[in-house]
Amino acid sequence: MKKCIYCRRDIEDSSVIDFCEVCGRGVWGEKMFRAIVKNMEEARDKGDLNQGSVSF
Numbered sequence: 001m002k003k004c005i006y007c008r009r010d011i012e013d014s015s016v017i018d019f020c021e022v023c024g025r026g027v028w029g030e031k032m033f034r035a036i037v038k039n040m041e042e043a044r045d046k047g048d049l050n051q052g053s054v055s056f
Contacts, residue, residue, distance in 0.1 A: 001013060002015070002018065004018070004019045004020040004023055005018045005019050005023075006019050006020075006023040006027070007020065007022070007023055009022070009023075016037065016040035016041050016043075016044050016049065017036065017037060017040055021033070024036070024037075
């Protein structure tokens with residue numbers, strides 16, 4: 001499990017964002033939050049999310 005960067009609430013490791021839905025909606029509002037999640041999920045599906053990561 002990872003933790004929300006704002007409130008430290010548990011979020012799934014598979015989440016494409018590092019904050020919970022409550023904080024995401026509170027910070028960006030519903031419409032922008034949904035757009036962020038959608039774009040991040042599309043980037044993950046294309047393999048663009050971990051482009052700069054080095055894993056051993």
